Amino acid sequence: MTLLVKTNEHGRRIGESHPRAVLTNHEVELMMELLDEREALIGEMEFNGARRATIHLQLHLRGLSYACLAAKFEVHKQTVAKIALGQRRCQTLGL
Template sequence: MRSVPVNEAGLRIGEDHPNAKLTDGEVEIIRQLHEEDGLSYKALAEKFEISKGAVAKICRYERRAQYPVKWKEIQE
């Protein structure tokens, strides 16, 4: 058994979501590289092998911006 974060609807969020392509750490690195170092969406998209649109949504906190409301036990 393992604990995973869930939102208010009880759905898994962040890197524990079944469709997540990036870890939570990678998301923070993307935001940091854009905000502090000024890397473009295109450069970040190429570096992390995701679309430019996905990078834009991550940097604008439209994606991967949920915080856990509770934790749920799952079997692996």
């Protein structure tokens, strides 16, 4: 069996190939879908004039707050925030 290691243009391991990776690439994709849903909900609620506390409550009730996503994926909420901001898992394998 051949194990493929994904690397960036500098030869550094990326994604689940990195030795310190906690999440699989599939889990990050699922999280990104939920983060997209979260952003759409925030945009819609802001457009309708919802207050910040109401938005936060709705995110929590729908399981889309950073804390809920962190619990779902068993990581720290700071990890979720960094993925959402593109500070983590921002490199992809160009095909």
